[in-house]
Amino acid sequence: MISAGIDVGGKNVHIVITKNGTILAKMGGPTGINKAEAAEKLYAEALKKAGLKREDVTRVVATGSSGPRVAFANGVIPDAAADARGVIKLIPSARTIIDVGGEEGRAIKISPEGKVLDFAINERCAAGTGTFVDTMSRALEVPVEEMAKLSLKSTQSIPMNAQCAVFGESEVVSLIHQKTSKQDIARAVHDAIAGRIGSVARIVGLEKDVVMIGGVAKNPGFVESLKRDLGMEVKVPDDPDFVGALGAATAAAAGVLEEKVQAKVVEKETIEEGKA
Amino acid sequence: MVETKKVEYWRWPETSWVNPDIDWKKAKFVTAGVDVGSVSSQAVIMVDGQLYAYSNTRTGSDSPESAWKCINMALKDSDMKVENIDYCIGTGYGRVNVPMAQTTITEIACHARGANFMYGPEIRTVMDMGGQDCKAIRCDDRGKVMKFMMNDKCAAGTGRGMEVFADLIRVPVWEIGPRSFQIEKEPPMISSTCVVFAKTEVVGLLQEGVPENDIMAAYCAAMAHRITELLNRLGMEEKFAITGGIAKNEGVVKRLEKELGVKTADKVWYDPKMKDKGLPFDTQIAGGIGAALFAFAMLERGKAQSARKA
Amino acid sequence: MEASEILKQFSDVWELRHEYAKDWKRRTGGKVVGYFCTYEPEEVLYAANVLPVRILGGHEAPTLATPHMFDMWCPFSRDCLNQGLQGKYDYLDGIMATNCCLHPRQAFGAWTIHVPTPWNYWFVMPNAVRSPRAKKFLRGELEDFKKAIEEWTGKKIADKDLDRGIDIMNTNRRLMKQVYELRKADNPPLTGAEAMTMVWASQLMDKREHNESLKQLVTALPQRKLARDTGVRLMIVGSENDDRPFMQMVETVGGTFVIEDHCTGSRYFWDEVVPDKDRLQAIANRYCDRVPCPNKDWGMQDCSRARFPHILQLAKDYRVQGAILIQQKFCDPHELDIPSLRRYLESNGIPCYFLEFEVTVPIGQFRIRVEAFLEQIRAEELFV
């Protein structure tokens, strides 16, 4: 059976098409302004890459913060659920998942079957997300990939005080003025976020194996900082940013079909409101 | 993960100006104020307390460089050299890294003093909307700070935020103000003013097909609201003037006036001579003006010696 | 000994607090009890030859505390718990807390569950300290506390022991007050950061040793001249404060802290126990009559506060030109007082500036605020 998983996040769309569990095609790209369109377009490309027609695909499951926007999906599953399914497929020994994407960092505790037992997310501030890294790389005037390499060369740890991404930016600038090496600054940035994410992970409890996924997992500098913060090994699968999509595809194959979750807000009820 | 930069919608034009009617060589004191902010840098040159030249440039990652860049730009159409300056005061967020400055004074004091010079002695409340700080200042008729407050450890509702927004919505930053009024009716404001999360929210609105102008209106309104909160905490007293970059954004200013129920002082020189000559009025140079005026005062009062090298 | 050397000793105890406590145990074979709030009656602990050490900030991101205290709890309390969870206090024989504010109770609660400590005690300190009923009630609680310690240490606490405990504490208070007296000078012989380091040390080390150093300090300080301009005479008021980088930063940009009202400063030691043949009652009276924490400061007939006039008096005695009001983020007791305190001080001609502390303060952002505040105070120099 052929199934597809589509992960539509804040910044990127990731698509995985599988046949009886084996991956036929992976396709990723930026969401741009219109996420639905981007998903549509990339899905077409993915099918082409896999040499398939739409009707060949039995079931499509979407996930990610904008999963519900994917009109052609047969169902939607929550992103943490997709993470869990994807990770357990790739690394069966995984018990704790740390997923750091552009706008959210989350930790998930899973059972050996890949069921979500507990989860926590980095609440309401950007200082624990990929965006923080992007902002800092802009301030440091080196691309993120470069930052990763630099931080691995760093020899000392400098604490960053700023919580806010924008103040972090100016803290980086003042570190530059203090003639702090770019290596050390890069590490300071990674350590700062790792600290935030690390404490989120501790909320669900750190059970081995800890697996990190999401776009930021491609940043070895950050992974290093995270290992340091957690004081334990952190595994990273190949293409860590495709894991959510893979999980959705797995769900599709398994036939998990949640009816689309409407985001409509129920009208407010007051304290007098009762059962009557 | 790294964003490849397209057109930089946040980038605004850099400017400079020299007053042709002043012969600085006759001056008793030539003073300068260099305001190195987190986003923009200005240099202001004053001749015996008269505005002689200024520049408004973008701050790079290196403050000393930015300082040189803006002071050289201010003097590019003048025969004055930096060595001719008697006393220079550095201000702004990068004030400690202004090589040509003899001393530093915070932008809070400088903006109050500058606003007093630009808008006149009736100003009692000054709002400096800078790159990453909002400063609400109460001052007396000489522009002396009586009380002030700054935004908390988060950059929501600052100039930097507006730039990120401009980039995101792909509209030149100076167009946001005017376009934010080309709307049917005022939309609800963006709920999160956090630079990063506002981004998420804006993207959401764009996807729901909310017209760009409405989103700009919603963002400007959110910013105006943040500033109102700060002013309420400070305790607002008229007349009220705005300095800094955001002052140029009518979209924010008009909404701010509406929410406060207070009119902001007109952006024209208080000094009739300057007004009549139609000298350019740039709200971003208030800090530099204040610094240059303080430098002049310190020389006059013998609190400082001329550092003139030539 | 030189004043500077003695102050250096205090600074060393502050920096090497754990080494000090471990060494003290080795030297004396005594027990060490950690405590959170200055309403814990150290007199009784000293009477039992138990060393009380206050849990103070470690100033590292409290990542281990997050699973136990989510971030609406004050950073100081989270910091305290974090150090417990890191094992930094593994040498403690006991840990105790009291009815102060709700924040340290979180830390204490988690501590008793997750940080193995042989003995723990919850000491009930009444909140209505201005009620005539509190003193009697507190005496009873002290009785229980004394019993609990006797059972724990297996030694009876006699009146002479209580007298010793009271004397150690009172001597310490008296000597530190003498040092503070010197801060009234035009050019104080010690900075605010140094003065507070002295108080922190007092909360961390054996007060008998602290007292010996203080005796020398009191004689040595008058000869000390600091090669610095005192600048603006500042007061700092608010919640727990052990942020030395902040104190030092302010004193490098043109100000000097000449007095403060913190439970890590004058509020901790200002009042002595007035001896009475009923020792426990004497101790109870002291803790009810001391300069209160805002949390315990309310009137019996009206909305008056006992704390405000005291703070104003300090400001006058120390010729304060401006006050910096600080609080740990989320510190309700101080958040509840500060708007009123600010109005009170400003109406009495003392300009105020407010700052909110976290585990680490963003020095850069605070520096500009402080500089601007100092400029505001001496602005006249800048006008023709």
Place this chain on the structure above:
Amino acid sequence: MAKYKIKGLDCWNRAKELRARYYKDYQEAHQRGALRWEGGAWSFDAIPQALEGEVHGLTEEPYGASIGADPALQVRYQEAAEGKWGCARDLCAYLRNYWGSIVLNEFAFGGEWPKADFIFQNHICCTHAKWLQVADEIEGGDIPYFCFDVGAGAYDKIGERQINYVVEQLQDGIDFLEKATKRKIVDEKLIQNVQNTYDSCCYWAKTCELNQAIPAPLDEKTMFSLYVLGTLEKSHKDIADFYKNRLYPEVKDRVANKIAAVADEQCRVLGDSQPPWGFLSIFRYLEKYGIVSVASLYTFSLIGWWKIDKAGKLVPYPTLEEQGITIKDRDHALRLLAEGELKGKLMWAPFYGAKYKNDIVAKIAKQWKCDASIIHLNRGCEGTAQHQMEMKIAVQKLGLPVMTFEGNMADEREFDEGRTKRFIDLFVTETLGLKKVAE
């Protein structure tokens, strides 16, 4: 096809009527020559209500909560408190609503802010004494103010000394009241009020106890609106009568007839702390999955009195009848009142340590047959947010799945409805493995 019958509460309108009357009485008190007083929901209203003549109180928390139920109003009030008075944004959300209301001189139920004649407060958390101390200041500082302290220790440590400490303060409180109002305390009234207080507090606990039944006759969302009366004036005979003779019998009858709060009850949830009042809709959202919040330490013991019996079970605190007590005189009344509030109100236990809360919560989870727990990490009230993370760990140890979500009982700026529903979807479909029930 629904699993159980459901039916609205017959006494519902009576509850609404009592609540409405309470605020109206306070507002109009002066027109009737009656006195007005402010205090907390736990301020032993039995005492000021025993003053001769007509007296009406305003309790601060429920008032703040009512404002919280209306996000637009709440933001306006809070911005007034934060802006015009200058208080911190992270203070108790009820308090900011309350102060803002005074700052704007607006009574949330219409008209101007009705200034009180005196304040009779008690200090239950860091906020309480200061709440009305500052309110008094905002109003000019001329309101006679009294605040007593109940911080005498945890329920299992309450002995003679602790009771005496509170009773003596109450006696001082009576002197204060008589001096401030130039009216006398009427002992007959006081005795009756204490009797009523016992009925309100014990019968609320008995009603909560009935919720151990499957299906649960009440869901927490409804209970929120029912305990409110007890936070207004538990010493009032109409309110005591409501709990004893209207609510309790009706809920008993629901249990007998298997009338459910939620038709498709399939998962019983243990809650904690106040809900985000402006967003009670999340409870409706849970019902789509057949999830019923049936119990919480907060809802049970905010007004309910409880004790732990010999078997270690959590049971309602005995009424005076059950104890065979008739109140003799004023001191007897004060003593009984202090006893009930100090020993019976387990809500206070968490203030003395995480273990207390965990023990009680574990009993509730077992006795009320909870399958899971959803904890509102309430940034608006540090009192009820005591040890919530420790509670999470403890409940997970019991084998119950736990979901937490950050929010604020009365500051919508700190609650993200969309995200919370996302959490619920994940928790319910994945961790609990439940499907939405057909609508």
